[in-house]
Amino acid sequence: MNIILFGPPGAGKGTQSKYLVHKLNNFQVSTGDILREEIKKNSDIGQQITSNMNEGKFVSDEIVNSLIKKLMLDPRKKDKLIFDGYPRSLSQAKYLDLLLDNSNQKIDHIFFLNVNKNTIIERIEKRKTLENRSDDNADTILKRYDTYMETTRPVLDYYSKNPNFHQINGTQEIDQITKEIEAFINV
Numbered sequence: 001m002n003i004i005l006f007g008p009p010g011a012g013k014g015t016q017s018k019y020l021v022h023k024l025n026n027f028q029v030s031t032g033d034i035l036r037e038e039i040k041k042n043s044d045i046g047q048q049i050t051s052n053m054n055e056g057k058f059v060s061d062e063i064v065n066s067l068i069k070k071l072m073l074d075p076r077k078k079d080k081l082i083f084d085g086y087p088r089s090l091s092q093a094k095y096l097d098l099l100l101d102n103s104n105q106k107i108d109h110i111f112f113l114n115v116n117k118n119t120i121i122e123r124i125e126k127r128k129t130l131e132n133r134s135d136d137n138a139d140t141i142l143k144r145y146d147t148y149m150e151t152t153r154p155v156l157d158y159y160s161k162n163p164n165f166h167q168i169n170g171t172q173e174i175d176q177i178t179k180e181i182e183a184f185i186n187v
């Protein structure tokens with residue numbers, strides 16, 4: 001089963017995707033984690049993306065798409081993908097469709113975790129103290145939220161027409177969100 005978790009930073013995508021990975025024995029595809037790993041390794045890509053990431057701006061579609069393409073070539077991951085933070089632009093969503101078609105796969109469920117700005121700010125302030133991420137500060141949070149909402153709106157419009165699209169109230173407790181997701185995927 002392939003699933004997309006969709007929603008602004010701090011919506012709980014990471015928490016829910018980790019749970020689903022465990023439950024379904026799937027693989028998490030977190031572009032944020034993959035990109036942070038490139039920075040840690042100080043790779044060519046890492047050097048190109050550091051300033052964008054720190055300023056809360058998106059990394060180019062070209063870079064993100066190439067990382068996803070590489071990952072989807074792994075046959076062990078076929079039909080076992082939990083996308084967390086990808087796609088984030090219409091061009092990424094269309095590129096993902098192409099990769100899925102080429103590998104004979106489809107997305108079974110798309111979950112949009114809908115959360116308001118104030119809740120996001122509170123959650124990210126809390127996460128900052130736990131994870132110490134360099135892009136988790138008040139200014140960057142607001143920038144990331146606005147960038148997300150601006151760039152991702154067309155993706156939301158695109159996916160909301162899909163019969164497997166489900167909107168979940170992401171301000172609820174973690175367990176309640178999990179329950180609602182599980183009801184859709186029948187596990």
Ligand code: AMP
Binds near residue numbers: 032033053084135
């Ligand atoms: P996240 O961990 O998903 O909140 O992502 C952290 C940062 O990584 C974002 O603010 C972007 O700078 C970058 N990023 C993650 N995923 C993507 C993506 N699909 N497209 C572009 N940039 C991304």
